[in-house]
Amino acid sequence: MTWRVHVRILPRTGLLDPQGQAVEHALAALAFPEVSNVHVGKAIALDVAASSAAEAEARVRTMCDRLLANPVTEDYEIDIEPGGAA
């Protein structure tokens, strides 16, 4: 069956994230002083054919380790739901 997979990629915690800082400063300038810890990353959506959610997740994890995320600088999270993008 087909699974809809969302991968969220963020700069590794503790690494300087100049884009996150710039957005945080811009939000402060727009009078949102309550904002902190802004990080800018990437979202990647994909359909994956697999017999189970676990199998789809294992495959996507390998994709992340090999291509979608940089293991030196980025962390990722994976969400999986049944069905494709339609």
Next chain:
Amino acid sequence: MMRVAVVRFPGSNCEPEACRAVERAGGEAFYVGHRDASLRDADAVVLPGGFSYGDYLRSGAIARFSPVMEAIRAHAAAGSPVLGICNGFQILCEAGLLPGALVRNAELSYLSRPVTLRVERRDTPFSSAYREGELITIPIGHGDGRYVAPEAVLDQLEANRQIVLRYVAGGGADVPGNPNASLRDIAAVCSPSGNVVGMMPHPERLADPALGSDAGHRVFVSLLSSTRPVTSNR
């Protein structure tokens, strides 16, 4: 005559300068395409600067899977010289042929200007014609040039003398040395055995005295004399 392959990826844009710099140093340069399986018996390989595959996903991330990379991997494993300049450095890091990664400049802007560098190691195929500790000024042109690696890896790079060039102040008191906040001021690193070198600055853009300086020329002079074994560090 030494034969140097200059790899063209979709989006490479510094390959003519790289060829010309090799030729000015007395070598034969030719292009190899990203789909080529062979380096055509090249003695050395240059991965030039540019924006391979539009820098999609991350700089160098897609180029790393080009068919030609298998040949480059074998060439590097055999101990033969490989130089990655700017985007070429990013590709070598993504491919795991060099440690670390190059991320967005700390001030987020694309930087195109001269930088002053200190030559930290000269027993590589691309730095032997400089003096150790020599200061040289050549240009950078990058948005993703901030070198990062885990602390333990940085310590290991220092211990193994894998840092080839560092940014230093020197272009005037008002010019900060490190333009992009690279960790430990790193501008170039090499593999443990020294034959694979990646650098963010562009020596091929300043390799002809007609431009007012040829400070980058000796990177290629180094390469052309690199078939002789390096016997001393001075």
